[in-house]
Amino acid sequence: MTRASDTARLLGAGGTLANDVTISEGSPSIKLNDTDTSRFIDILYGTRNATFRNTMASGEDMDTVAPEIIFSTKDDGETREHFRMNKSEAVFNEGSVDLDFRVESNGDANMLFIDGGNDRLLVRKSDPTNADQAFHLGAGGDDHKMILQGNTVQRLGLQLGTDSRVFLGAATGNHFRVSKQDAGALFDVNPSGNIILGQSGAGIHLGVTSATASNLLHDYEEGTWSPTHTGGAGGGTLSDAKYTKIGRLVHIVFSITFNSGSGQMSVGNLPFTANSHSIGIGKEDNNNGYTVAGDLADNGTTIDLLGTQSIGSPTAYQVGTGRIRFSMTYFTD
Numbered sequence: 001m002t003r004a005s006d007t008a009r010l011l012g013a014g015g016t017l018a019n020d021v022t023i024s025e026g027s028p029s030i031k032l033n034d035t036d037t038s039r040f041i042d043i044l045y046g047t048r049n050a051t052f053r054n055t056m057a058s059g060e061d062m063d064t065v066a067p068e069i070i071f072s073t074k075d076d077g078e079t080r081e082h083f084r085m086n087k088s089e090a091v092f093n094e095g096s097v098d099l100d101f102r103v104e105s106n107g108d109a110n111m112l113f114i115d116g117g118n119d120r121l122l123v124r125k126s127d128p129t130n131a132d133q134a135f136h137l138g139a140g141g142d143d144h145k146m147i148l149q150g151n152t153v154q155r156l157g158l159q160l161g162t163d164s165r166v167f168l169g170a171a172t173g174n175h176f177r178v179s180k181q182d183a184g185a186l187f188d189v190n191p192s193g194n195i196i197l198g199q200s201g202a203g204i205h206l207g208v209t210s211a212t213a214s215n216l217l218h219d220y221e222e223g224t225w226s227p228t229h230t231g232g233a234g235g236g237t238l239s240d241a242k243y244t245k246i247g248r249l250v251h252i253v254f255s256i257t258f259n260s261g262s263g264q265m266s267v268g269n270l271p272f273t274a275n276s277h278s279i280g281i282g283k284e285d286n287n288n289g290y291t292v293a294g295d296l297a298d299n300g301t302t303i304d305l306l307g308t309q310s311i312g313s314p315t316a317y318q319v320g321t322g323r324i325r326f327s328m329t330y331f332t333d
Contacts, residue, residue, distance in 0.1 A: 049074045102126070155179065221245040223271075227254050230302055231266035240325075243271045248331050252280075257323040264316040267294075268302035272332040275299065280328025292317060292324050303328065 031042040042049045051072045072081040081095045093099045098117040105111035113122040148156060148169070155169035155177075164181040171177040175188040175196075185198030197203070203218025205211055222244045229236035236258040243252045250272050258265070280294035280303065293314050294303040305324065306314035 047074075047076050100126075157181075217247055219245065219247055225252070225271040226269060227256075227267050228269045229256065229258070229265075230268040231264045231304070236265070238267065245272065245332075248275075248333065249329065250332050251327070251329045253325075253327045255323060255325050259321055265305045266302050267305065267326075270296075270301040270303070273299060273301050274330045275333050276331050278328060278330035280326060280330075282324045282326030285323045285325065292326065294326060294328055296328065296330055 042051050051070070051074070068084055068086040070081060070084040072079055074080075080097055080099060082092065082099065084091050084094055092101050092114075093116060100116050101112075101114040102110060103112035108124055110122065110124060110126045113126045114120075115122060115126070155167035157165040157167050159165045166186075167177075167179045167181070169177050169179070171185070171188055174191045177185055177188045179185045179198070187198050187202075188196040190196060201218055203216045205215045206217055208215045223242070225241050225243050227238045227241050229238060236256050238254055238256050241252070241254040243250060245251075252270065254267065256265075256267060274296050275298065277298050278296040280296065282292040282294060282305070284290040284292055291308045293306040293308050295306060296303050303326075305317040305326075307317040308314045
């Protein structure tokens with residue numbers, strides 16, 4: 001407005017706004033309002049408008065009455081306040097409506113996103129169901145309160161002083177993973193609750209509060225093995241061969257059914273090599289239940305079966321038709 005007549009109609013005596021004034025050449029229009037409680041500008045277009053409001057009334061002192069500037073919109077009869085600011089705070093969405101807040105950075109349209117309808121704070125995303133790399137806080141009633149989400153292993157870093165960081169995160173297959181900055185995965189917990197150590201030979205120190213070598217349990221294994229009939233005339237059929245290994249301790253069991261013959265009967269191909277001389281014991285089922293001993297040499301993988309049915313030192317077991325059930329416990333490296 002540049003004409004004097006227009007200025008005179010807009011301003012009252014003393015150069016102040018005397019009444020509500022609408023400036024319009026049609027639609028949209030601008031309405032200036034002055035009341036006892038506030039002054040505001042409405043930008044109107046049909047049933048829609050945007051409002052810029054100062055709630056400090058004319059003549060009030062800023063030192064005694066805190067002024068507020070409020071920005072709101074009206075769409076088809078529904079008014080929503082977006083932002084207000086006074087000398088002590090700035091507030092977004094004072095009216096607690098379903099209204100989102102978004103901050104855009106140079107490279108990300110959703111660097112900060114507040115999902116007003118679902119009570120979530122998100123970083124680098126606007127939809128918590130997307131797989132983009134992001135962080136979000138869940139609503140008060142959610143089972144999940146904080147989520148780090150992405151297409152690679154997502155980690156929360158923890159660091160004491162200048163030490164290497166330890167990371168907590170998720171890995172492929174719905175695993176929970178603990179890893180170290182310069183050493184990779186320390187261990188995973190899989191969906192069944194089983195712990196998978198990240199390095200071969202790693203274990204658990206039992207019964208102590210510091211890393212003590214003699215208390216380290218670093219291996220457990222169980223399974224079946226394939227024994228061989230390596231000595232003695234006559235054929236033999238081996239079955240039920242199983243083993244359990246806890247640390248360096250190995251326990252084996254097997255059964256052998258054999259035909260008549262003579263000579264030293266031996267069973268080989270043990271699952272682990274012995275590191276000391278060991279003795280096992282078995283029982284012959286079909287010949288009055290004679291006891292059978294087994295001799296395993298140091299660094300050996302073959303057991304020599306010995307008969308113990310006569311008085312005196314055990315002798316090499318002479319093959320006769322029958323079946324022996326046998327077990328032995330020994331140490332390996």
